[in-house]
Amino acid sequence: MHMRERVVAACDGASKGNPGPAGWAWVVSDGDERTPARWEAGPLGRATNNVAELTALERLLAAVDPDVPLEIRMDSQYAMKAVTTWLPGWKRNGWKTAAGKPVANQDLVVRIDELLDGRTVDFRYVPAHQADGDPLNDFADRAASQAATVQEAAGSALGSPQPPASPDAPAARAPRKKAPRRTGGAASARTIKAKFPGRCLCGRSYAAGESIAKNTKGWGHPECRGAEV
Numbered sequence: 001m002h003m004r005e006r007v008v009a010a011c012d013g014a015s016k017g018n019p020g021p022a023g024w025a026w027v028v029s030d031g032d033e034r035t036p037a038r039w040e041a042g043p044l045g046r047a048t049n050n051v052a053e054l055t056a057l058e059r060l061l062a063a064v065d066p067d068v069p070l071e072i073r074m075d076s077q078y079a080m081k082a083v084t085t086w087l088p089g090w091k092r093n094g095w096k097t098a099a100g101k102p103v104a105n106q107d108l109v110v111r112i113d114e115l116l117d118g119r120t121v122d123f124r125y126v127p128a129h130q131a132d133g134d135p136l137n138d139f140a141d142r143a144a145s146q147a148a149t150v151q152e153a154a155g156s157a158l159g160s161p162q163p164p165a166s167p168d169a170p171a172a173r174a175p176r177k178k179a180p181r182r183t184g185g186a187a188s189a190r191t192i193k194a195k196f197p198g199r200c201l202c203g204r205s206y207a208a209g210e211s212i213a214k215n216t217k218g219w220g221h222p223e224c225r226g227a228e229v
């Protein structure tokens with residue numbers, strides 16, 4: 001049987017406040033693995049980041065022919081681990097965690113498990129918001145963020161324009177004429193109010209106006225400072 005060639009895709013979810021206004025998005029590339037051929041994004045009302053991430057994956061799997069081998073690029077450690085690491089154990093335990101509690105977001109996890117059945121999927125983790133990061137994941141990230149903010153569906157099938165650049169994308173950051181860098185001590189523990197929504201290195205989003213602190217990868221939740229993921 002002739003297998004069709006692999007399709008490269010990305011998906012992402014966003015929640016402005018976690019929980020807060022949330023959205024999901026997926027994108028499928030054309031032959032060069034960098035340019036979106038088709039994409040879709042949608043609102044979720046008020047939801048958590050994890051629900052948004054899992055919904056994005058579920059919608060992507062439902063939108064791609066199951067006979068086609070698929071590479072999925074994601075920046076969510078939770079959603080990726082849920083399906084690649086934790087899911088087989090949860091299933092064996094009757095959808096209970098190792099602690100015997102019901103699996104969070106079980107309906108989505110069960111649906112993803114059904115959609116993965118019998119198909120070839122290669123999950124690839126890509127870090128978010130890198131200057132030279134994965135363009136497909138960056139596109140999905142921006143489309144999910146826009147869907148969360150405006151709470152409207154968008155996509156290539158609807159003739160939507162491409163999503164705008166993220167305010168926290170590296171290209172949009174202010175020039176580097178900042179105060180001299182201080183290391184250690186109280187200075188590094190300083191928190192500020194976020195001007196724009198963004199994502200911490202832990203994978204969870206933070207909202208505009210939320211307190212954030214500098215970490216090794218940029219800005220994020222104060223409690224995640226120094227905790228590498």
